[in-house]
Amino acid sequence: xxxxxxxxxxxxxxxxxxxxxxxxxxxxxxxxxxxxxxxxxxxxxxxxxxxxxxxxxxxxxxxxxxxxxxxxxxxxxxxxxxxxxxxxxxxxxxxxxxxxxxxxxxxxxxxxxxxxxxxxxxxxxxxxxxxxxxxxxxxxxxxxxxxxxxxxxxxxxxxxxxxxxxxxxxxxxxxxxxxxxxxxxxxxxxxxxxxxxxxxxxxxxxxxxxxxxxxxxxxxxxxxxxxxxxxxxxxxxxxxxxxxxxxxxxxxxxxxxxxxxxxxxxxxxxxxxxxxxxxxxxxxxxxxxxxxxxxxxxxxxxxxxxxxxxxxxxxxxxxxxxxxxxxxxxxxxxxxxxxxxxxxxxxxxxxxxxxxxxxxxxxxxxxxxxxxxxxxxxxxxxxxxxxxxxxxxxxxxxxxxxxxxxxxx
Amino acid sequence: xxxxxxxxxxxxxxxxxxxxxxxxxxxxxxxxxxxxxxxxxxxxxxxxxxxxxxxxxxxxxxxxxxxxxxxxxxxxxxxxxxxxxxxxxxxxxxxxxxxxxxxxxxxxxxxxxxxxxxxxxxxxxxxxxxxxxxxxxxxxxxxxxxxxxxxxxxxxxxxxxxxxxxxxxxxxxxxxxxxxxxxxxxxxxxxxxxxxxxxxxxxxxxxxxxxxxxxxxxxxxxxxxxxxxxxxxxxxx
Ligand SMILES: Nc1ncnc2c1ncn2[C@@H]1O[C@H](COP(=O)(O)OP(=O)(O)O)[C@@H](O)[C@H]1O
Ligand SMILES: [Mg+2]
Numbered sequence: 001x002x003x004x005x006x007x008x009x010x011x012x013x014x015x016x017x018x019x020x021x022x023x024x025x026x027x028x029x030x031x032x033x034x035x036x037x038x039x040x041x042x043x044x045x046x047x048x049x050x051x052x053x054x055x056x057x058x059x060x061x062x063x064x065x066x067x068x069x070x071x072x073x074x075x076x077x078x079x080x081x082x083x084x085x086x087x088x089x090x091x092x093x094x095x096x097x098x099x100x101x102x103x104x105x106x107x108x109x110x111x112x113x114x115x116x117x118x119x120x121x122x123x124x125x126x127x128x129x130x131x132x133x134x135x136x137x138x139x140x141x142x143x144x145x146x147x148x149x150x151x152x153x154x155x156x157x158x159x160x161x162x163x164x165x166x167x168x169x170x171x172x173x174x175x176x177x178x179x180x181x182x183x184x185x186x187x188x189x190x191x192x193x194x195x196x197x198x199x200x201x202x203x204x205x206x207x208x209x210x211x212x213x214x215x216x217x218x219x220x221x222x223x224x225x226x227x228x229x230x231x232x233x234x235x236x237x238x239x240x241x242x243x244x245x246x247x248x249x250x251x252x253x254x255x256x257x258x259x260x261x262x263x264x265x266x267x268x269x270x271x272x273x274x275x276x277x278x279x280x281x282x283x284x285x286x287x288x289x290x291x292x293x294x295x296x297x298x299x300x301x302x303x304x305x306x307x308x309x310x311x312x313x314x315x316x317x318x319x320x321x322x323x324x325x326x327x328x329x330x331x332x333x334x335x336x337x338x339x340x341x342x343x344x345x346x347x348x349x350x351x352x353x354x355x356x357x358x359x360x361x362x363x364x365x366x367x368x369x370x371x372x373x374x375x376x377x378x379x380x381x382x383x384x385x386x387x388x389x390x391x392x393x394x395x396x397x398x399x400x401x402x403x404x405x406x407x408x409x
Numbered sequence: 410x411x412x413x414x415x416x417x418x419x420x421x422x423x424x425x426x427x428x429x430x431x432x433x434x435x436x437x438x439x440x441x442x443x444x445x446x447x448x449x450x451x452x453x454x455x456x457x458x459x460x461x462x463x464x465x466x467x468x469x470x471x472x473x474x475x476x477x478x479x480x481x482x483x484x485x486x487x488x489x490x491x492x493x494x495x496x497x498x499x500x501x502x503x504x505x506x507x508x509x510x511x512x513x514x515x516x517x518x519x520x521x522x523x524x525x526x527x528x529x530x531x532x533x534x535x536x537x538x539x540x541x542x543x544x545x546x547x548x549x550x551x552x553x554x555x556x557x558x559x560x561x562x563x564x565x566x567x568x569x570x571x572x573x574x575x576x577x578x579x580x581x582x583x584x585x586x587x588x589x590x591x592x593x594x595x596x597x598x599x600x601x602x603x604x605x606x607x608x609x610x611x612x613x614x615x616x617x618x619x620x621x622x623x624x625x626x627x628x629x630x631x632x633x634x635x636x637x638x639x640x641x642x643x644x645x646x
Contacts, residue, residue, distance in 0.1 A: 006521055013509035299504055306466055306501075308494025308522055308570075310487045403467040406501065 004316050011320035014293075021289050026329045028285040032278040033333025033382055034340070037375055039274050041341045041368040043267035045348075049366050050263045057199055058122075058133050060100075060225035061234055062252045064088075064241065069222060070249065070256075073120075075106045075178050078220040079248060087244040092226060096237035100226035101128035104211040108175030110155075110204055112163035119159070119204050121173055123211025124148075132227060134195060135205055142167040142191035149209035152190035156200025160192050167192065173206070178217040185214045279382060283389035290322055290393035301397050302405025315398030322390035330379050337375070344368050412475075413573050413606045414440040414463055419472035421458050421629075432458040433469070434629040440574070440608060440622075445600045447617045448610040450626035456610035459626065460576045463608070464497050465489040477573045494522055498567025498605075500577035505563035506551040512538060512558075513547035516566045523570060537565040541595060557588035561595065568599060574606040581616055593619045594643075618643035 015022055069077040081102060082088040092100045104123035109116055126145035130136040135154065136144060145152050153171060155163070165171055169189050177183035187206060194200070212218050228237045234252045241250045254261040294301075301314050309317075347365040421433040432455045440446055448456050461467040463474055465481050474481045476496055484492060493499075506515045516534040525533070538547055541561040551559055560580055567575045577596070581589035593609075597619045600607050609616065617623055619642060625633040 003522075010507070010509065010518075017509060300507065303501075303504065303507070305490060306464070306493060306499045307519060308490050310490040312487070313490075401467070403461050406461075406466065 003313050004320060007313065007317045007320050008324070011317055012324055014317075015321050015325050018293065021293070022325065025285055025289050025325055026332065029282055029326055029329025029386070030332035030336060032282045033330050033379065034336040036271070036275050036278050036378055036382065037334065037337035038340055038368075040271040040374060040378065041337070041370065042348075042366070043270050044371065044374075045366040045368040047264045047267040050260065057195065058203075058225065059253055059256055060132055061227045062238060062241075062250065063226070063256055064224040064245065065222070065249045065251075067247070067249050070251075073106055073222065074176060075104070075215045075217050075220065075222065076180075078104070078178075078217060078222050081219045081221055082224075082245070088241065088248075091240045091244045092224070094240070096228060096240050097226045098229040099128075099132045100224055101125050101132055102208065102221040102224045104208055104215065104217070104220065105222040106175055106215065108173055110159075110163065111172040111174065112165040112169070114164040115162065117159065117163065117201075120202055121175055121211065122203055122205050123208040124205055125208050132225060134199075135193060138193040138195055139191040140194045142189070144191055145205065145207055146190075148207040149213070150207055151185070151187050151210060152207065153187035154191045154193055154205040155189055156203065157192045157194055158197060158200040159202075159204070160189065162201070165189055173204070173214065175215060177215045178220065183214050183216060185210075275378065275382070279385055282382070283386060286322060286326060286386055287389050287392060290318065290390050291396065293321075294318060294393045294397045297397075298400055298405050301400055302402045302407075305400075305402035306406065311398040313398075315394045318394040318397040319387070319390060322394070323387060326383055326386040326390075330383050334375060334379055338370055341368050341370050410441040412439050413442045413444075413477055414438065414608070415475040416463065416469075417473050419459070419462060419474065420470050421455070421462060421467070422470045432629050433462070435472070436626075436629070436631055438624070438631065440606060442573075442606055443600070443604045444606050444622055445597060445620050446606075446608045446622045446624060447620035448608060448624050448626060449612050449617055450632070451612065454626040455629040456626055457578050458629075460578050460608065460610055463574075464499060464576045465493055494519070494570065496573045498570055498572040498575040500560065500563045500567050500575065500580045502579040502582045503556075503559075505566075506559055508551050511548045511550055512543060512554065512562045515551070515562055516569050519566055519570045533569060534565075537569050538562070540599065541565045555588075557584050557592060560584065560592055564592070564596060564599070568603060568605060572605065574608060577607065577609040579611055580609065581611065581613055586615065589613065590615060597642075615643070 066077045066079040091097065101124065104121075106121060108119055108121040110119050124135070124145070125148050126136065139154065140157065145154060153173070155165070155171075160166060163171065167189055170186050171189060172184055172186050174182060174184040187210075193205075206214075212220060226237075228234050238250060238252050304314055304317070305311065345367070347367045349365050416436060416438050419433050419436040419438075420431070423430045423432055436459060448459065450456055458467070462469050463476070465474075465476070465484070476492065479492065479496075481489065481492070506512075507518065510518060513531075513534045516537055517530045520530040520533060535547060538544065541564055543558060543561055543565070546554065546558065551562070554562065563580070567577075580596075581592055584592060593616050596607060596609070599605070609620065611617060621637060621642060623633070623635045623637065624631055
């Protein structure tokens with residue numbers, strides 16, 4: 001180790017001996033590192049955005065249902081509103097959960113003068129949905145619901161168009177009630193909302209009490225959606241909730257939205273594949289230049305050994321050269337990535353390919369972030385792998401016997 | 410007198426393809442501390458091979474070498490490297506210096522390997538460079554020095570380590586005769602001052618003229634071994 005430090009200055013000068021070759025290698029390493037880091041930031045932003053997009057719609061970070069609801073979302077698979085002083089509400093109001101709201105949610109039919117279409121009817125508490133789902137901020141015409149028990153209804157823009165209805169007009173909702181009989185009631189369109197097309201077409205919102213009245217299910221809830229303060233670790237929230245309500249089905253978004261989870265995994269996978277592709281290219285470049293520079297200096301390695309360096313020291317010297325060269329390249333790559341990703345901090349607008357972005361499940365604006373730990377980890381991994389690759393040229397350098405090396409001219 | 414270099418029945422056989430070449434055919438030699446020895450003989454007579462084997466750069470096929478009482482055959486590669494670092498100074502025909510280091514750094518490099526502190530290193534390097542007449546050129550890289558100046562740096566470096574013996578293989582072969590002459594008288598002078606043993610392989614009679622003991626190799630064997638008196642030696646310039 002002592003010898004290694006001693007050899008560092010010599011190695012540093014040797015690195016700059018062939019300026020052109022060194023600059024090329026530096027560029028290869030820096031571009032590789034930059035692309036890996038920038039790519040990981042972009043994919044992470046995409047995964048986060050697609051997750052937010054789908055979760056912000058209605059799912060939240062997790063949901064509470066009655067057993068069986070996820071297989072058959074009928075009103076029979078509902079549960080009684082938990083008592084305000086009970087254990088479940090205590091956890092929901094505690095530090096593990098930031099927002100929550102109960103909903104009635106069941107399949108139904110909406111009918112206008114012109115058309116009848118299948119929908120999911122969702123009874124909400126309009127105030128408690130703020131910050132929990134998309135609906136409070138997505139009404140583009142008319143007004144948001146003003147209470148839980150009025151007869152106002154919110155329709156998606158596209159659904160309203162298909163039904164040939166509009167603000168102020170009446171529609172009829174039908175569904176199977178708690179008593180298993182067909183239930184129906186008239187509602188007045190108070191607002192139209194904008195959302196991804198399938199959401200606009202498939203969901204209508206009414207007040208929660210109005211929904212319970214319609215379905216003859218007073219005090220019953222189909223689901224409670226909730227958000228945790230930190231998105232990263234849901235486990236403690238889920239555990240606390242399950243403990244408070246062991247008879248209910250309490251699941252995190254990963255279970256409720258397997259597709260969203262798949263997107264997240266996919267993006268991690270992409271980063272790894274890209275890392276390996278770039279690494280193989282970088283390693284080839286590094287090994288190639290180092291071997292060239294070793295072959296050019298065989299005589300010098302003989303001299304170093306004649307002067308009293310051990311074969312292992314010669315190997316360490318060459319390794320130190322790679323260490324410095326790759327280290328500098330990695331630092332440059334990290335700087336470049338921090339600068340580019342930092343410049344994109346205000347978001348990349350995918351508006352110009354809005355359809356595509358929606359299809360990919362992401363929002364229109366991506367916000368790439370610099371994740372310090374991730375950057376550090378990736379840099380260290382690349383650097384370490386490159387050191388492994390340069391073991392080969394270093395070993396070659398140390399293997400010449402001094403006499404053999406000196407007799408070369 | 411203390412014996413610094415000793416070898417017995419030294420043989421070295423190389424193979425050129427499958428053809429054996431006997432570079433050394435049984436060399437017995439004892440060199441005493443402070444001696445100044447020339448090793449001459451025609452090209453191919455085994456001078457370089459003998460120096461390489463004595464310096465632990467190459468293994469003998471047979472026989473033994475002792476440097477300052479240490480039997481080289483007992484040493485591992487790493488220990489041999491340490492022995493070279495502590496006990497042996499080399500001066501080769503050319504390419505003696507590390508190209509990316511300045512003259513002073515080349516000299517200091519050895520001292521650094523030996524673990525000598527920074528201040529002492531610097532002082533010793535400057536003093537040695539002054540002794541070989543290179544004051545003012547300490548920070549020049551080898552490429553900025555003439556062939557003769559490079560060889561002087563190499564001599565300074567060989568002495569910096571305070572070795573038991575300096576092995577020089579045709580150190581003047583690439584120099585014009587005046588430069589060769591002055592390098593040799595410098596080496597003779599340093600030998601007098603420091604008491605460090607020198608063994609110089611050469612086939613230049615003017616170089617041989619500076620030496621006290623003159624060994625001639627022929628076909629890998631010692632052919633002549635003559636000791637001359639002070640007044641037969643060439644005077645220092
Ligand atoms: N590495 C080697 N492989 C094969 N033969 C060698 C090698 N080194 C030296 N020789 C042979 O050994 C003999 C002595 O060489 P050398 O010691 O270099 O002589 P000198 O230095 O006196 O000119 C020569 O015949 C030479 O060809
Ligand atoms: Mg020779």
